[in-house]
Amino acid sequence: LDRSNLHTFIFDEKEIEGFVITVSDEKYALCDKTSIGDNYWANSKKGAYGKGLGRTKSDPYKPVRTGLLGQMAVGELLGLPTDLKYREKGDKYDFLLGKYKVDVKCAMRDYGKGLIYHTNQWGKQIPLDKDIYIFSFVQEEDRHAQTAKVAVVGFxxxxxxxKCPVKPGIKGNGHLNIEVNFSTLRPIQALIRLNMLIGFTEKVAV
Incomplete structure (x- = not known):
């Protein structure tokens, strides 16, 4: 683990120690390529939340690319392979830590909180079926240079x-989100230690 990537964030006047991971070159290019059109299943989803809020005419796949950059950064941090393969109806999880299913949430910038989709615009509640949620945001991005810095805050x-509040989405068409304030997150270092312990245990078992 490269501790030079350590970074102290402040949310609600509380210090949170996380990491800033650079995703560049072939890893950035893979995220960019995978996010485009039919390469990624989420682009076919319906509704305001479907392809992701925050799209623009000049950058229509930014929401999907942002999510993939978050996954790539977390994979780099935990030393885990990042699987960006196309799957009909999406992935069941982003990573698997032992028996724990992990979902990575990555925002386009620092909002001081992360969002988890709770209810769609037609009133259907989305199952909360992951064991661990890791929160991150894109701190910097240069598409031309194919590089981004992703802040991994906590989990x-x-x-x-x-226990977090459910609130209407600011954008969209009546959907609801669970709002998770970054100041309430558990330290990402604890998850890194868990991952190392699981890896050591699996090696011993073999």
Whole structure:
């Protein structure tokens, strides 16, 4: 683990120690390529939230690319392979830590909180079916140079998330989000230690 990537964030006057990971060159190019059109299943989803809020005419796949950059950064941080393969109806999880299913949430910038989709615009509630949620945001991005800096802030367990408020989305068409304030997150270092312990245990078992 490269501790030079350590970074202290301040949210709600509380210091949070996380990491800033650079995603560049072939890894950035892979995220960019995978996010485009039919390469990624989420682009076929319907509704205001479907392809992601924050799209523009000049950058229509930014929401999907942002999510993939978050996954790539977390994979780099935890030393895990990042699987960006196309899957009908999407992935069941972004990473698997032992028996724990992990979902990575990455925002386009620092909002001081992360969002988890709760209810779509037709009133259907989305299952909260991951064990661990990792929160991140894009700190800097240069598409021309094919590089981005992703801040990995911390994580929350499913039980933590269930305690967070559900609020209407600022944009969209009546959907609801679970809002997870970054100041309430568990330290990402604890997850790094868990991953190392799981890796050591698996090696011993073999």
């Amino acid at each position: 929350a367990s499913q039980k933590d998330v269930l």
